[in-house]
Structures are given as C-alpha cells and as structure tokens.
Amino acid sequence: MSIAKTLDRTISVSPERAQEASTDLAIVRRVQEGDVAAFDRLILKYRERIYSVIYNLTGNREDTSDLTQDSFIKAFQSINRFRANSSFFTWLYRIAVNTTLTFLRKNKLRRFLSFDKINEDGESAEVIDALVTKSHSDRDALRRELQEKLNEAFQRLSFKHRTVVTLFEIDQLSHREIAEIMGCSEGTVRSRLHYAKQELQSQLQDYLK
Template sequence: MDLTNTVGRALAPEREHSVSEADVDKAYVEKVQAGHVGAYDFLVQKYRARLYSMVYHLCGNREDAADLTQDAFIKAFQSIGRFRGKSAFYTWLHRIALNHTLSFLKKNRRRRFFSFENIEEEASSSEIFETLASKLQTERPLLMNELQERLNDSLQKLSEKHRAVVVLHEIEGLDHKEISEITGSTVGTVRSRLHYAKQQLQADLKQYIS
C-alpha cells in the first residue's frame, strides 16, 4: 500500500495549499473509489490519531480503542464506494467510529476495565498541573496518576451520549455544528448535553476545581 506517496505527489503542492482540507480528502476518497487502495493510507495516516483519541476517551481502554479504531477504518473502507460526499470525509469517518464505539460500549457494559496512555511531558509541566500540584500538595507523578484515574472515572459516569459530546468538544476541540453532524442530533441538543455533562463533571471533580 505504498501508493500514498504516488497519490500525494499527484496532487500538486500549490493546489494542496489553495484547497480546503475537505477537498483534499475528497480527492483521495475519489482515488480510493476508483480502485487505488493505497490512497486510503493517506486518509488513515491523517486521521488515525484523532479518531483513536476520540475512541480512547470514550471507552477508557487503549487496547479496545485500537481495535475499535481499526474497525472504523475498515468499515469506512468497505463502504467508501457509497460515500457521496454530502458531508466531509472527516465527519463521515467520525460518525462511523462513534456509532461503532457506542454500540461496543452498550454490548460490553458489564465487562469494563481501563488502561491509560501516558501523559505527555509538556502537560505535566503545564500551568494547570503546577497549580494543582501546589494546591493539593501532592508529588507530580502521584498527582498525574490520580488525576488521570479521576478524570476517567468521571467521564465514565456520564451516559454514552453525554460523554461523546464532552469528548468531541472539550478534548477533540470540535465545534457544536460538527458535533451535531457526527452525532446526528441538532446543535441545540449538543449544547444542552454539553451543559448537563459539564455540570456533572464539575460536581464530581470539585476537589480539583477552585
């Protein structure tokens, strides 16, 4: 599947700068639809981290998240022939991953265990972290682990739909409109879910919030 580079070179760099991200994606999607399987690699490389991050924060388990992300890419690949470009590829891909993850979480409600990714060094030296460390008078590594677990616990206490909105907005940084397209709900519903979810999180994490 080394056609990625070939396809990448096929798109002139100057054109790539002038067109939107969605247009670039569309060009690659069309390549895949025309039978250039390797072009799909470009899309995988581009979105794997974002997609994995969403799935990981939804399920709180890195192994499951890796499997579910791969499933989502495979599902998208299998049905890419039916993708008509009514929404951005990014939105379509995220919708597939979200629905697949939510259905997995429903099926495996009782069998839940968590495994965490490492927190990047930059975060541990961030201002927020320093504030928390001084406030709680805890050593950094301990605080980091504790915080990671508490945040995960609090997120898991939310319903799947509320968790999805929080993850997409607060962690992935998507706007309300994008979230409404991915979740298939109205912008109003997204806002309301976000508001409710934040209230719950605030109550649950009050010892860290000043």
C-alpha cells in the same frame, strides 16, 4: 482554554479544515473510481486521530487498535455510499464513534477520562476550569486525587455526554463538527456539554470551594 479559542471552535469550521475536506474528497473520488490504493492515504492521514478518539472512549489500547481497524474497514466498505453531504473527516469520525458505541454496549465497558490528556497544554479544559484553582500545598497529591475523582465522575456520564466532552475538549472539534458526527443539532451538543459540565462539577464540588 481561552474564550476566543472556545468561540472559534463553537462558531465555525476553520479554513484549514475546509481545505482538508476538499483534498479528502478528491482522494475519496479516486477510491470510488477504483483506485483502491488511494484509500491508504486516508488511513495514514487519520489513523492517529481516530485511534485517539476511540482510546479516549475505551481506555484500552488493545480494544482501540481493533476498533480503529474495524472503523477503517467499515469506511472502505461503505466508501461508495459517501455523498459528500459532510466532510470525509466527520463521516469517518461518525463511523468510529458508532463502532465504539456498539462495542461498549456489547461489553458494558466505561471509559476513564485522563486529566493529563485534557490538561496537557498547561491550561485547564473548560469542563474542569474550576478544579485547578483550589490551593493545595502538595500539588502532586492533589493531581492524583483529582484524577481518581474525575475518573469516577466521568464514568457516571452517559456515552453521549462522554463523547461530546471527548470530541470538544480533547479533539478540539467545533460544535458544528460534533453535531455532524453525532447526528444531532448544535443546540443538542451545547446542551450535552453544559449537562456534562454541571454533572462533573456536582460530583467534584468539594474541589470547587
């Protein structure tokens, strides 16, 4: 991941995201005025993204399907309380994250981070940049070993730290958006990302040599 891309996501929300928020607000207003069918457009638009963020926190497809459905049901039931203090996108993400947190606490489940997912574009994510610099004659074997060790290290992170890593590295959200979703300051988001990076590097120090 380039420094420029990281800074862009850190500093501001893109014009495209701002336009998206405006379009969403118009649809939300229609739903609030009684056009229930209009909510289907929001489901179609965000279903895959919400499914993705929940899956990266649960690692179970059946649970993810149920939680995705629950998140949209809760969003629909609460739609009249949406006041546009944030974008619909971040409001919906917050519902999904909180729904998942409640589920994980109740079931005492932990998530495995996918090395394939965070490295799918051919570039290493910021959290594990140093891992791919280690030379090894058998890259496939190293990759499998890295996946196992990364999963183990990721399990040890708290839900809050796993969530910021997921939203920043996998869902490519800005610090501002993550702060809105998690109900904290941007400084707290940066602090949690830094802590998560340090913890993962500590757990994987043998691969950083």
